[in-house]
Amino acid sequence: MPELPDPFSEPFGTIFAPSVATATNMGQGYDYQGVTPLAELRLHPGAHALHYGSTCFEGLKAHRQQDGSVAIFRLADHVARFAQSAETLRLPFPEEEVVRQMIIDSVSANLGHTPQSPGSLYIRPTLLGIEANIGAAAAPSKHALLYILNSPVGDYFAGGVRPLTLLVQTELPRTTPQFGKVKSGANYVMALGPTLEAKADHAADQVLFAPGGDITETGAANFFMIDDQRIITRNLDDSFLHGITRESVLTIAGELGYAVEERELSLEEVKAWCPDGEIFLSGTAAVVAPVGKLIVDGETVRVGDGQPGENTLRVRQVLTDIQVGAEADSHSWLLSVSG
Ligand SMILES: Cc1ncc(COP(=O)(O)O)c(C=O)c1O
Structure with missing residues (x-):
């Protein structure tokens, strides 16, 4: 080998x-x-x-x-x-x-x-x-x-589990409405310009696409808000990728006792959530990645104390435990492969 x-x-x-x-x-x-x-x-x-x-x-x-x-x-x-x-x-x-x-x-x-x-x-x-x-x-x-x-x-985001900075983009969608749920290269290259600018101008890790204030997703992961009681994410439609990690996270969170809300999410609501709540991204590559800061119209909005929150880390732990067989695979998500 x-x-x-x-x-x-x-x-x-x-x-x-x-x-x-x-x-x-x-x-x-x-x-x-x-x-x-x-x-x-x-x-x-x-x-x-x-x-x-x-x-x-x-x-x-x-x-x-x-x-x-x-x-x-x-x-x-x-x-x-x-x-x-x-x-x-x-x-x-x-x-x-x-x-x-x-x-x-x-x-x-x-x-x-x-x-x-x-x-x-x-x-x-x-x-x-x-x-x-x-x-x-x-x-x-x-x-x-x-x-x-x-x-x-190894890690998708350099530096392992660390709080990410998201630039909120309210003018541009990530892709066209009919292509949001298609995993096609054109979508990623459409998001590239805004993402590079967000990195260069704001040292942001990712762009959160929220055209007209309607929160959808980032360039490569889905968006969540969580606190001690609730987990909230955008309801599915054709405008963004239907993440399989997103679905796993919602299932796990429901089983952990969080109230699950899938619905439209406005930028105003997200901003109001930031002082006391937690925000994270989910994706196969990103796993469950905590968000520490949003940049909205040039202004920095800190999420909680800016560090990974305990609810985020709890959901992440259960997901990764299931993935490696440290927790029961009660939904038959794993398929064993032999050599
Ligand atoms: C644009 C976008 N949104 C969301 C996701 C998360 O999807 P999944 O959890 O199926 O990996 C990905 C990554 O794969 C993605 O590229």
């Missing part, structure tokens, strides 16, 4: 495990080629994805369990969301069962590269429209390439 760099000393997503599962569809249905060594892709320069953006992806994790085995977290839910993204982009998609098996096969081949907790093996299923046709701006790609890339990871 080749030695890979320590994922905690390299940026998230820059180390790649040596095996990839690949399937192609050249117009006659998908052909699964199995697991092969990681290698560069050969694509026709006229590939649809390169010109018309017909590409989407997923992000999920395999966790090393306390007993040394490895398990994938919420596999079926991620594959279902992937299928939905593919449908919006009008890309052919295999039977979900095939994609689940491809993911299991990739993790099985890269089992030895799954770091100990709090590290994990980040799994990046990727789908590209590869039909060579630069006249197909208004036609779908009939050909597609699907591959499952694995990356051993």
